[in-house]
Amino acid sequence: MVTSEQVARLAGVSRATVSRALNGSPRVSAEARKRIEEAIVSLGYEPDVVAQSLVRQRSRTIALCLFFGNDNSTVLSRFGETQHYFYLDMLRDVEQEIAVAHYDLLLHSASTTKKNYIRSLQTRHIAGILAIAMNPTDVRIQTLLEAEIPTIFIDSISQGVHSTYVTSDNLDGSRQATEHLIHLGHRRIMTLISGTDGPVGSKRLAGYCQALQQAGLPVDEQLIYPAGWNTEEAYQATMTLLRERQPRDFTAIVAGSDLMAIGILRAIHESGLHVPNDISVIGFDDVDLCRYTEPPLTTIRQDRSAMVHGAVQRLIQMIETDDKQEECRLSPIITPTKLIVRASTGPAFLQA
Amino acid sequence: MVTSEQVARLAGVSRATVSRALNGSPRVSAEARKRIEEAIVSLGYEPDVVAQSLVRQRSRTIALCLFFGNDNSTVLSRFGETQHYFYLDMLRDVEQEIAVAHYDLLLHSASTTKKNYIRSLQTRHIAGILAIAMNPTDVRIQTLLEAEIPTIFIDSISQGVHSTYVTSDNLDGSRQATEHLIHLGHRRIMTLISGTDGPVGSKRLAGYCQALQQAGLPVDEQLIYPAGWNTEEAYQATMTLLRERQPRDFTAIVAGSDLMAIGILRAIHESGLHVPNDISVIGFDDVDLCRYTEPPLTTIRQDRSAMVHGAVQRLIQMIETDDKQEECRLSPIITPTKLIVRASTGPAFLQA
DNA sequence: CTGAAAGCGCTTACAG
DNA sequence: CTGAAAGCGCTTACAG
Incomplete structure (x- = not known):
């Protein structure tokens, strides 16, 4: 390993000066700086990051x-x-x-x-x-x-x-999602939502409720269905939902996330229903995968x-x-x- | 920050001895070791990783x-x-x-x-x-x-x-995949394969060919279709394939990977065909996603x-x-x- | 503008 | 078994 000592020797200066040049200190003469830079290049020197971290008491x-x-x-x-x-x-x-x-x-x-x-x-x-x-x-x-x-x-x-x-802005995103469905004529909109005790889930739930209220629609407890954030739980929840709600009392689902939406899509398919003809589904996040779901997923993009x-x-x-x-x-x-x-x-x- | 110096002082020994105790050297008396351990616990000492890396000239x-x-x-x-x-x-x-x-x-x-x-x-x-x-x-x-x-x-x-x-063992995996399709009665088996100039792609191609040969089936150049490793390219390639091959001259596809298979599934869907009734598709890798594709993907699991x-x-x-x-x-x-x-x-x- | 010296927190021959 | 000393490669007051 090339050290600052070797650079200093080749440039005819002390290690202190090499260090100053390296760290952009103004207290280095133009000539010294030039010689040091040449020495650095010719030796292929690069400072030891570990030693720097020790003396600076902070690593990058x-x-x-x-x-x-x-x-x-x-x-x-x-x-x-x-x-x-x-x-x-x-x-x-x-x-x-x-x-x-x-x-x-x-x-x-x-x-x-x-x-x-x-x-x-x-x-x-x-x-x-x-x-x-x-x-x-x-x-x-x-x-x-x-x-x-x-x-x-x-x-x-x-x-x-x-x-x-x-x-x-999770609240606004969820509001947009719900509003989109309302504009499409949906009146019974389900939400499969997670983590309502946390900052993300609670805001998304609030956005859903806000959109309904602004449209003059009632916020029905029956339409708020808790599930985990993962695909499997969303899938299971939807299967249960489709089995228990006969006749079905909703025409759209706002998913807590895209990956939940993927589970929801799968459950709807398996139940012999069609998206979006029978049920509309909207996700949240806009992960890359959305383009490849069947059908491609409408969603809310996080920036x-x-x-x-x-x-x-x-x-x-x-x-x-x-x-x-x-x-x-x-x-x-x-x-x-x-x-x-x-x-x-x-x-x-x-x-x- | 607690240093070894402080531990040494509290234990009534030198830093050298603390260091030896820490690094499991046998040259430390039982009493010294005990006092050092107590000091470490009471001070909540943990050695400075950066300093260790410097002196050992190697970080973990x-x-x-x-x-x-x-x-x-x-x-x-x-x-x-x-x-x-x-x-x-x-x-x-x-x-x-x-x-x-x-x-x-x-x-x-x-x-x-x-x-x-x-x-x-x-x-x-x-x-x-x-x-x-x-x-x-x-x-x-x-x-x-x-x-x-x-x-x-x-x-x-x-x-x-x-x-x-x-x-x-990419060769054997691809051989198993192809064999599986042969066992199901397929005779015209396509492979959408990538990176045949690399170690992975070349082995998978070889495995495909080997399975065909072992079954006494011809290796038809027409059935080997190059595409990128990604979903989009596999999707595009399949769309082209389904458009150009009229009447269709294959009944199954061995995909170079699961994510390619996802693109292939999507193209088949969009073309109005059904998997596996019209075309069988098999992937490679067994990523978690396989369970959620439509239909769930048969594949080769890498360990x-x-x-x-x-x-x-x-x-x-x-x-x-x-x-x-x-x-x-x-x-x-x-x-x-x-x-x-x-x-x-x-x-x-x-x-x- | 520059160098000699001290120091960051540890480890490791070396001598005892 | 143990401690004093040197050293890892750098930076930074300090004095000039």
Whole structure:
């Protein structure tokens, strides 16, 4: 490995000067800077990131913390589960943004105890944390808040001195979805909804209710059906629904998410019914898969790019003000949503 | 931050002894060890990982290198593309295995030049690399080989002093798939295949041919149709196929992958045909999604767990022998595949 | 503008 | 079995 010592020798200066040149200090003469740059190129020098982290007491690394279960699972462990596909789609944008900002991304596996978890983040001198928690009451959220490491939450309404959050306008999105169905003539609109105790589910439910009320339609308890976020539970719930509700008392379904909608579509198919002629279905998220469902899924698009961009910018801003020992309370970001019409929704006139 | 200095003071020993106790050296008295352990607990001490990495000249970090395009993209950047879903499913198993072995996983974004890429891995003192390259001629494979960092490749046939690979028995899997269709009475079996210049595609094509030959069926060039690994290209290819082949000269399709099969199913649906009554379709990989396609997809399962377990064990073994300055050429691992029958394949007697 | 020196938190021969 | 000392590769007051 080439060290700064070798660069210094070749350039005829001290390691201190090499370091200054590298870090853009103004206190380096033009000649010295030139010789150093030449030496760096000819030796193929690149500073040792580990040594830099030690002396700076901070590495340019951002840790990803995904709390999807209540266990001490690994970051990606539950990505195979359909309820998390949306966040997965998000992850690649996260990596891209973080790379542009010259940070590394660490998938650090949670250790057994709460305290150790923070400690291990600290002993790695993590610069910041990007956190996604499915369960709003997950104790690890509080743990992160206490760690005093700059943290940005996605879809968790958690704020503090070193943390803030970014989320979609879930209420408005769900309102648009429901409104779309109302415009198509639907009057009995079911919603299969998840996590109404959490920030995402509760807003989506509220948006559904708001659209009905604005249209002068009653909010019927019978039309609000709870289910898990995943495809399988949505499938099971729909099967139950179609079996029990005879004659059927709804003509459309607002799904809590796209992956739930996929389960719903499957249940409707299996029951010998047609989408959208018999039942219209609308999703939420706009994952890539929507184009390939049968039929292609009408949905509400979350602006992933805006969410990720906002999240990373906020996080880096927190890291930098933290470096200067300043306090920094940043406001959250709420990104807009948008209706994407495909083929799973249609007019209600075909129904009884 | 609690340091080893503080632990040493509290335990009445030197930092050297604390370090020895921590690293399981036998040269520590029972009493000293006991006092040190107590001090560690009472102070909540955990060693600084960055400092350890510096002095050991090696961090307990494994870098993930995914080369999916020919660009300098980030690790996850192309995961939204359907052709990579299988590897994504794999990634969570990778993380799990690596966590169990007490290593961290780094998503390190590729820098611009070939040389810099290795340098930046080195300046981070990466212990090992887990690499997946879609394109067998990707120059970065060679770059990795030259880096002399322990590397395990998945699905790339690359070996060296510090590297080996793990892959499925793609030939046998594809043979099983084709045989399954032959057993169902199909005689004109199409294959939509990708990357026949690479290790995966070429083996799958070979398996298809082998099954036909063993059954005494001719290998007809007309039945081998190249397409990209992704859903969209498979969809387009199938649409073209169904349009151009009138009357249709095949009754079944062996897809290069599950995600290709999804595009194929969609094209068949849109053409007004039925799966499996008109055309049988079989995939490859057995991703989670297979259960939710319409109809559920018959496929060949790759043993992800075995692949990942083998990969991580091999990698760690290489890291450890590398630590001892020993040379270590490990043999590759070829994991078995298995036919999973669902509803997208059926008997051929319904066709003309 | 520049260099000598101290220090980040650990580990590891070396001497005892 | 144990401690003092050197060292991993860098940065940063400090003095000039």
